[in-house]
């Protein structure tokens with residue numbers, strides 16, 4: 001299975017908003033990322049609009065030629081924006097502590113009653129719905145029961161353990177991700193992953209054959225400061241291709 005790269009351009013908007021005004025433009029970053037090999041663009045319209053704005057989402061939808069994945073909280077306001085804008089996909093993420101599981105993903109189990117009609121509304125609008133959840137069996141099974149066709153596994157805990165050199169914790173998280181991906185695929189879910197990925201972790205996780213897409217932002221925008229966004233996206237694509245070539249080989 002091909003492994004897609006979704007480039008998250010939120011932090012281009014973070015830099016713009018540090019000064020106000022229009023520059024750097026996240027839509028220009030999106031175009032450049034696609035030219036360099038991104039398969040799609042991801043942007044998170046937060047309730048507090050701390051980086052991406054409503055106007056950014058409208059311009060991304062009008063301008064880019066690859067799928068737009070809108071990350072959003074499952075609020076009435078965001079559902080209305082998504083239904084109006086019709087991105088290719090909507091990834092439901094937690095923004096408030098009460099919506100999170102202990103691992104940091106969306107609490108699909110605790111939030112099931114509120115999530116069910118929202119997922120149905122997005123699906124009725126032709127939007128592919130994904131739930132950003134920890135690789136926990138109860139959460140994965142609930143995502144399938146709620147009718148979400150896609151989950152995105154939260155890789156934050158794994159990436160933080162790797163970065164901090166906590167090998168035992170990283171190994172535990174890695175097992176959880178691999179088993180979660182296998183369980184999700186067996187339930188018919190498409191599996192994505194993201195949060196905190198860099199070249200090394202993206203190459204490692206690319207070897208998990210059930211994973212169809214990685215969504216990566218902060219590391220790419222940070223590296224772009226030093227070597228440029230196009231070069232960074234190309235290097236990430238190459239790391240993912242190396243990892244995928246090892247898929248299923250243990």
Ligand code: PXP
Nearest residue numbers: 132194195196197215216217218
């Ligand atoms: N996937 C989801 C659902 C996210 O919320 C984020 C962070 O916005 C990412 C992927 C990308 O994470 P990072 O910026 O750490 O690469």
